[in-house]
Amino acid sequence: TGTAVNPLLRAAYMLDGRIEAGGSVTLMLPWLERQADQSRVYGDTLFEKPEDQETYIRNWLRDEANMPDAARDLQIRWYTAWQNPAENSVYSMGDITALIPAEEVDICILEEPEHLNCYRAPGKASWRQRFSHVVGIVHTNYRAYAQAHASGLVTGPLVGALFATLVQAYCDKVIKLSDVLQSYAPEKEVTSNVHGIRQEFLSMGAPTGNKVYFIGKLLWAKGLDKLLTLQSHYKKATGNYFEMDIFGSGPEQEDISEAFFYGTRGVVGARRRRRNRRANRSDAATTASSSSGDESTDDESQVRPELEPRLPVSFRGRLDHASMSSQYKIFVNPSVTEVLCTTTAEALAMGKFVIIPHHSSNHFFSQFPNCLQYHSKYEFCVLLKYALTHTPTPLSEAQRHVLTWEAATERLFKASAISRRDEARRERLAGKQGDERLAQMHEDICKGNSGVVVRTIIHGKDPQTKGNSGKAVFNSSNFDREKEDATTIGTSEEDGGSMNGSTV
Numbered sequence: 461t462g463t464a465v466n467p468l469l470r471a472a473y474m475l476d477g478r479i480e481a482g483g484s485v486t487l488m489l490p491w492l493e494r495q496a497d498q499s500r501v502y503g504d505t506l507f508e509k510p511e512d513q514e515t516y517i518r519n520w521l522r523d524e525a526n527m528p529d530a531a532r533d534l535q536i537r538w539y540t541a542w543q544n545p546a547e548n549s550v551y552s553m554g555d556i557t558a559l560i561p562a563e564e565v566d567i568c569i570l571e572e573p574e575h576l577n578c579y580r581a582p583g584k585a586s587w588r589q590r591f592s593h594v595v596g597i598v599h600t601n602y603r604a605y606a607q608a609h610a611s612g613l614v615t616g617p618l619v620g621a622l623f624a625t626l627v628q629a630y631c632d633k634v635i636k637l638s639d640v641l642q643s644y645a646p647e648k649e650v651t652s653n654v655h656g657i658r659q660e661f662l663s664m665g666a667p668t669g670n671k672v673y674f675i676g677k678l679l680w681a682k683g684l685d686k687l688l689t690l691q692s693h694y695k696k697a698t699g700n701y702f703e704m705d706i707f708g709s710g711p712e713q714e715d716i717s718e719a720f721f722y723g724t725r726g727v728v729g730a731r732r733r734r735r736n737r738r739a740n741r742s743d744a745a746t747t748a749s750s751s752s753g754d755e756s757t758d759d760e761s762q763v764r765p766e767l768e769p770r771l772p773v774s775f776r777g778r779l780d781h782a783s784m785s786s787q788y789k790i791f792v793n794p795s796v797t798e799v800l801c802t803t804t805a806e807a808l809a810m811g812k813f814v815i816i817p818h819h820s821s822n823h824f825f826s827q828f829p830n831c832l833q834y835h836s837k838y839e840f841c842v843l844l845k846y847a848l849t850h851t852p853t854p855l856s857e858a859q860r861h862v863l864t865w866e867a868a869t870e871r872l873f874k875a876s877a878i879s880r881r882d883e884a885r886r887e888r889l890a891g892k893q894g895d896e897r898l899a900q901m902h903e904d905i906c907k908g909n910s911g912v913v914v915r916t917i918i919h920g921k922d923p924q925t926k927g928n929s930g931k932a933v934f935n936s937s938n939f940d941r942e943k944e945d946a947t948t949i950g951t952s953e954e955d956g957g958s959m960n961g962s963t964v
Contacts, residue, residue, distance in 0.1 A: 463599045466655050466802065467571040470872070472521060472530035473656070473865045479533050486564050487534060489513075490541030490550050497543035501550070510538045525658055535564075544918060548711075551918045555581035557590045569876075570596045570631065574623035574644075577630050579914050582907045586899050587630045595876045596631035597654060603642055604797050608681055629898035635875050637800040640821035647886040652875040653800055653824045656865030660782050661809040669787030670848060672702060675779065675803050676793070678710030678717075683795030688719060690794060691771055693837040694844065702844060703772040704792065707779045720773045781806050789813060790847045796821060809863050811854065813847040815840065827862070829853040 471487040478485060491510045492498045498506045507513040514536050522531035537560070540553040556576070568587055570576050573596030580586065587594045602623060607616030620642050627634055628645035636644075636651045643649065676682050695701050706720075781803055791807035791814045798821050807814045808828050816822045818833040825831045830852045834840040861867050906914055 463572060466599075468517065468521070469525065469656070469658070469865055470569075470654070470869070472525065472527050472534055473869045474872075475530050475533055476866075476869075484535055484564065485533075486537055486560075488537045488539060488556065488559070489517075490552065491538040492543060492550065493540055494542060497541075497550075500545060501543055514538075526660070549575070551578065552576065555584045557585055557587060560590070565591055567591065567593045568595070570594060572597070572599050573631050573634075574598065574602065574626045575600075577626040577902070578918055579911075580899075580903050580906050582903055582911065586903075588632060588895070588899070593876075593878075594630060594632045595635065596627055596633070597635045597637070598627065598641055598644065599637065599799060601641055601797055601799050604640075605681065608797075625898055626902065629895055629902055633876050633878055635872070638821045638823060640796075640799055640819065648878075648882070650875050652871050654868050654872040654875060655800060655802060655805070656868035657802070657805050657809050657863050658782065659864070661806045662860055662863065664782075664810045665786060666811045666854065667786050667789035667852065669785070669789055671785075671788045672704040672790040672792055672844075672848075673707060673784075673788045674704065674792055675707040675781055675784075676795070676801075678706075678708045678713040680712055680716065681795075681797050682710075683793065683797070684716050684719075686794035686796075687792065690792075690837060690840055691773075694841050697838065697841040698845075701771050701773075705774050705776050705788070707776045707784075709778045713775075717775050720771050720775075722770060784810075789852070790815065790844070792816075792844070800824065805863055808855075809860070811852050813850075813852050815843050815847060828855070828859060830855075 468487065471485050475485050491513070492501060495506060505516070507516070517536065518531045518534075521534070522528045539556045539559055541550050542553055543550050558581075568591040570587065577587075603616055603620040606612060606619040609615055624642065624644045628648070631645070632648065634644050634649035635654055636649060637653055637655065639651050674684075674687065678684065691701050710716075789812055791804065791812050793801060793804055793814065793816050795801065796817055796819045800821060801816075804814050804816060804822070804825055808825065808830060811830070813830050813832060814825065815832045815834065816825065818835050822831075822833060826833060832843040832847060834843050905911070
């Protein structure tokens, strides 16, 4: 996913010139020690030990990203993690900071700091105590996802308040990818797209066909319900639905594909049809057991009548965006829950039209000539007709550079800095001890009985509970197993210095 690939590429591009200057970059990744977790997250690609996964990552950097030097020089370390299936999230099983050798302690970039800090091991140094400068990059609009839940009126504000507290407590500078995100710490946050795209997207030729497509994870939250609405409105305006292909997979794929097949909006209609089919099959089976063979055939034919798809939409399965045929010219992405959609940037780099809503999450893309933003369903129809009958404008060299990882890294360095004016504003709004008090409050919550509750929520059960072996799975002070493998582990009292410009 974007939250996995983007940090890897960020670390790889930050290596440029750093080795020659005597520095280093270390990427810390979660090791899913349970095979069931790996199966849910990685599918059929499973690893027996961290070294196998590290080899896979280095091969991908070398062969797919075409970065052989980074594949060789990037340092990779692992922390044990479990997946919580109910939340579809991966959480650390202990104190990550204890795994970082003292000689690598300098600047730290936390990818999704609110996620990494859900639980803090009591009695251990925090990120800001250990490192000289901590930058948090916020990827995901968790508050929006919480608000979409049935209990969203309660969980949405709670999630927003909790994550704002964690981000403020443990980061010196906060980078939001777009302004669709909530405010976390006004005195230390900045909005900047610090993501880039792989060079292979910029090296592709111009589209040769006229096809329309969507690519992404198949979740209703990704705007697929809005895509159904746009199809319906386009038919009212023109007399026909528009043909398109949908690429991707996801846990709601069956509901979504059925909704498009029958032309019924939303999750409810698809699930209602599924329940009706099950009930009909049950009734048919009961009738068949007491009827003749001919009658059974007649009843079974009524269970699910063969219908022609109402919408000219085909589901094509998963596909690497970079391997997409040049026949596709128009990328439609109606999502407004994304923080910053990587696939939109990739489509622009490939010289395609992108049709997206006018929304704060899409502000970065408005600078490109092939970005067509709509304010209403009617305007969407007008823009789609325009895209179907026109040729995309080739990007200039300056526009192409904006999309690169080199430009994204430049934006990262600029956004991560703290000016004297920033520091003065921070002192005025939060005070010197404000962040420390928040961090102490969070640490206190993670102790004792309340800590049991936190660990249970995160991991689905309390990993401190002893299993059949009589040994606690979770070690709140450090990872003893990994600590034996680490070359040098600094103590919690060691603060970061210059350390030759190392970055974790």
